Amino acid sequence: MRRWSGIPLASLLCGFISRRRSSNDNRTIDSSAFISDDDALRGELASVLETEGHTSPLDALQQPLESIAGSSTGMTIQLEKLTRPPARFDLLTNSFVYKWQTKAGLARKVSGPMREWAAELKYRTGVHLELEPTYPDRLSDEINSGTSGSSNNDNNENNNNNNNNNNNGENEGGAYESADDVDITVYLFGSERGIFNCHKLMEAAIQQDPVYVRLGIFRRASGSNEVEWLMLRRINRELRPPDIPPISLKLPGKWTLLYERYKEAAVRTLWEETGITVDPTNVFPTAQLYQTNPQYYWRVPVRYFIAEVPHDVRVEGPQVVPTQYMRNWDARLLRQSPDPIDRAWAQLADPTTGCAWMKASMIDELQRPLRGDHYMSIRYTPPPYSNLQEVVGLGDGSGTTSDMNGTTPTPPSS
DSSP states (O other): OOOOOSSOOOOOSSOOTTOOSOTTOOOOOOHHHHHHHTHHHHHHHHHHHTTTTOSOOOTTOOOSBOOGGGOOOOOOOOOEEESSOOGGGGGGTTSEEEEEEEEHHHHHHHHOTTSHHHHHHHHHHOOEEEEEESOGGGGSHHHHHSOOTTOOSOOOHHHHHSOOOOOSSTTOSSOOSSGGGOEEEEEEEEOHHHHHHHHHHHHHHTTBOOOEEEEEEEEEOTTSSOEEEEEEEEEOOSSSOTTSOSEEEEOSOOBOOTTOOHHHHHHHHHHHHHSOOOOGGGOEEEEEEOOOOGGGTTOOOEEEEEEEOOTTOOOOOOOSOGGGBOOSOOHHHHHTOSOHHHHHHHHHOBTTTTEEEEEHHHHHHHHHHHHOSOHHHHHHOOOGGGTOHHHHTSOOOTTTSOOTTSOOOOOOOO
């Protein structure tokens, strides 16, 4: 099982608004601001969901569902109705309030690190979700740096998938052993009908495996054997997890929607961020990374793909909510910036599209301070059956293309 460092893994739009750094922080939260912060993301979802059901199926796409028809494991969500919301949510008093006690392994599937899936649920049902760690003291640096103590009271993950309405303190103790084990309280705000509909969608969501997706596209550089990768910079809102930078340097890709397949999401979000469309049969999986550190319990798995595009491919830039991306900058200011990413961006990027072609060596150098060494080879080394390893030149990918079960990617079944 791969353990990430405490470094940002995926960059996105919003923040993980409900995380409290300490249990003694009793400041009032402006919940109405959180609702308005979702507007941009809801607009982004609208452009996709309005055409839901009319997209043609793609062949040989990997499925995020764990065979729902055969995985009826009794995972149900037990909601508890509250007479009034917690004091920190006192601005949301015009709604019915329900509570769900669960683990981070399930809670992140209905929220996402930066409310991606919570925004989708709100768009579909009108229900607003908030979540926070039930025992924040167990996530402190002091506890996690020592022995884990009695953090694992029930080693059966399937039992943890069910709701544990155990607020009697028996779960309090030492550090958590895994990010999936962190106790989370989820609050639902909305009408009775909306919460009923949201409840059904949440039960469907926890039987799936929602992930972030990244589709690295490359072109062969003119006059050399090297390749260039398309990069962009996304502006992240102020309310976000502490491991997400204000502006992320990233390859194209976002996240899966409910019932969406991994490769389908990668192809869709490539177009949303760059205006480029690729043939799904020429898209290959390269790596699957996930987090086990309890202090980063909000992180979700990330699935990486690659595809080659012609050298003269037309890059149009972001097609959905372009204001969320860095565009139309003053190159003179970027050249004077102390940030090496800004200086490289001023030299290589197109202000109109907000995109830049970069070589892997430069990407590795720019990403090293935040994400460590070998950024590109860990994530984007092609599988052997793609016949792209020599073209890309990132090495043989030894130890970098393992999935969650410890096996290397295999060709899709015909």
